[in-house]
Amino acid sequence: MRIEFVGGAKPLLEATGAAAFLLGEGDVHAALSARLDAGASEAIERAATAGGFTGAAGQSLELFAPPGLLANRLLLIGIGELAKVDERAVELAAARAFAQMKASGGETLLIDLGDLPSAHGAHAALGVRLAAYRFDRYRTTEAGRGKPVASATHIAVSRPATAAKAWKTLEALADGIIIARDLVSEPANILYPEEFARRVKELASLGLSVEVLGEKEMRKLGMGALLGVGQGSVRESQLVLIQWQGAADAKAAPVAFVGKGVCFDSGGISLKQADGMEEMITDMGGAAAVVGTMAALAGRKARVNAVGVLGLVENMPDGAAQRPGDVVRTMSGQTVEVINTDAEGRLVLSDALWYCQQRFKPRLIVDLATLTGAIIVALGKNLAGLFSNDDTLAANLLAASAASHDALWRMPLPSEYDKLLDSRVADMKNTGGRHGGSIIAALFLQRFIGQVPWAHLDIASTAWKPASTVPTIPDGASGFGVRLLDRLVADHCEGRRPAPASS
Numbered sequence: 001m002r003i004e005f006v007g008g009a010k011p012l013l014e015a016t017g018a019a020a021f022l023l024g025e026g027d028v029h030a031a032l033s034a035r036l037d038a039g040a041s042e043a044i045e046r047a048a049t050a051g052g053f054t055g056a057a058g059q060s061l062e063l064f065a066p067p068g069l070l071a072n073r074l075l076l077i078g079i080g081e082l083a084k085v086d087e088r089a090v091e092l093a094a095a096r097a098f099a100q101m102k103a104s105g106g107e108t109l110l111i112d113l114g115d116l117p118s119a120h121g122a123h124a125a126l127g128v129r130l131a132a133y134r135f136d137r138y139r140t141t142e143a144g145r146g147k148p149v150a151s152a153t154h155i156a157v158s159r160p161a162t163a164a165k166a167w168k169t170l171e172a173l174a175d176g177i178i179i180a181r182d183l184v185s186e187p188a189n190i191l192y193p194e195e196f197a198r199r200v201k202e203l204a205s206l207g208l209s210v211e212v213l214g215e216k217e218m219r220k221l222g223m224g225a226l227l228g229v230g231q232g233s234v235r236e237s238q239l240v241l242i243q244w245q246g247a248a249d250a251k252a253a254p255v256a257f258v259g260k261g262v263c264f265d266s267g268g269i270s271l272k273q274a275d276g277m278e279e280m281i282t283d284m285g286g287a288a289a290v291v292g293t294m295a296a297l298a299g300r301k302a303r304v305n306a307v308g309v310l311g312l313v314e315n316m317p318d319g320a321a322q323r324p325g326d327v328v329r330t331m332s333g334q335t336v337e338v339i340n341t342d343a344e345g346r347l348v349l350s351d352a353l354w355y356c357q358q359r360f361k362p363r364l365i366v367d368l369a370t371l372t373g374a375i376i377v378a379l380g381k382n383l384a385g386l387f388s389n390d391d392t393l394a395a396n397l398l399a400a401s402a403a404s405h406d407a408l409w410r411m412p413l414p415s416e417y418d419k420l421l422d423s424r425v426a427d428m429k430n431t432g433g434r435h436g437g438s439i440i441a442a443l444f445l446q447r448f449i450g451q452v453p454w455a456h457l458d459i460a461s462t463a464w465k466p467a468s469t470v471p472t473i474p475d476g477a478s479g480f481g482v483r484l485l486d487r488l489v490a491d492h493c494e495g496r497r498p499a500p501a502s503s
Contacts (some may be wrong), residue, residue: 242290
């Protein structure tokens with residue numbers, strides 16, 4: 001998708017594909033009059049009135065062969081009260097405009113922001129870029145109106161250079177989100193641990209340092225929990241380490257992100273039910289989010305040192321697979337009785353978290369994992385669960401959540417529940433019963449955390465949207481977590497964000 005920022009009325013009047021006006025509530029007459037001659041403005045305003053269009057947020061109206069324009073169609077997109085319009089409102093409005101144009105089979109779109117700040121044009125571009133996402137690399141026979149042909153979006157603002165400058169940072173974020181979506185969308189026969197690691201290595205071109213540990217190296221380190229999960233698969237498990245050195249002080253402690261990367265989760269010997277198992281290709285959504293975040297930080301040259309740690313495995317049920325009742329020794333030296341082999345993500349993360357702390361001595365750790373179905377029961381499908389041992393880190397994540405719209409809800413870590421993990425034969429077991437399942441999983445992970453500020457994000461509810469209602473998230477992989485962590489770093493780990501450019 002090619003995106004270009006343009007200025008003045010001429011590009012709008014000469015657009016031959018689809019044109020979209022972003023209009024504020026109660027401002028339709030003035031906005032149309034400013035864009036069009038009197039006759040065209042009056043005709044379109046009459047059509048808007050007849051269609052019940054007022055400019056309220058979320059409203060849209062499509063007009064064909066609009067007077068005064070060469071465009072084949074005109075989209076009126078409501079953005080709500082102008083005094084309350086922010087970057088998010090523009091992003092969503094632009095995404096709606098693009099989705100409507102794409103659905104109609106159009107090739108080009110011009111979005112006119114009118115008198116909105118030019119820097120908002122970058123967020124319109126972000127909305128379009130995210131709305132345009134489509135994972136179609138395995139479609140070979142699709143043709144005609146079934147296949148979108150949209151190729152270019154032009155965004156009209158008063159100062160195109162201002163928008164283009166702001167877009168440089170947001171484009172890196174968009175790239176990171178799309179990288180995460182692509183990884184989550186790939187089928188498991190294509191994206192297994194070694195292939196996942198190979199794709200991460202390709203990101204070295206961004207200035208990232210990538211290191212891969214195989215099973216031999218992990219065995220020497222004593223990672224019995226991670227290796228136990230993958231021992232039933234013919235695919236070798238991997239531990240991938242990604243580093244970005246962007247701080248002025250090369251020796252400054254990094255922020256660390258740890259991702260669960262179960263490339264396919266059959267449940268192992270504790271086999272999942274067949275219904276819906278095909279979606280278990282998404283059980284590496286945490287690792288994908290970490291990769292996307294690291295790519296975004298590198299792409300925008302973030303002024304921070306950061307490290308990403310990915311535990312990549314397949315959980316399969318062959319004759320060598322881990323059994324319920326097995327006892328594994330983690331890298332920390334603690335032992336775990338495996339009660340259920342489908343509670344595998346926490347085993348992978350236990351070794352990855354320990355290794356991350358021992359090697360990198362981070363200033364904070366955030367892990368992301370599609371860890372429990374229980375979090376969906378607790379919070380539904382629009383909120384991810386936040387667990388933390390540090391109130392400041394939790395508050396910063398919640399602030400980043402509000403700013404990025406990657407929605408979090410803080411969950412408790414009650415110490416009295418910890419005893420539910422006690423085992424008869426080992427230091428702990430990997431499940432504690434049905435009740436409070438996401439809390440028990442977080443308490444398990446906390447046993448592998450030292451004094452470092454730590455947060456666990458259970459994103460099982462948000463990483464995959466089979467039927468999305470958000471314009472910037474097409475059905476499927478969401479890329480959840482990339483915007484959140486990028487905002488956390490920007491606001492709390494590398495100083496204040498720059499003030500928005502004026503219009």
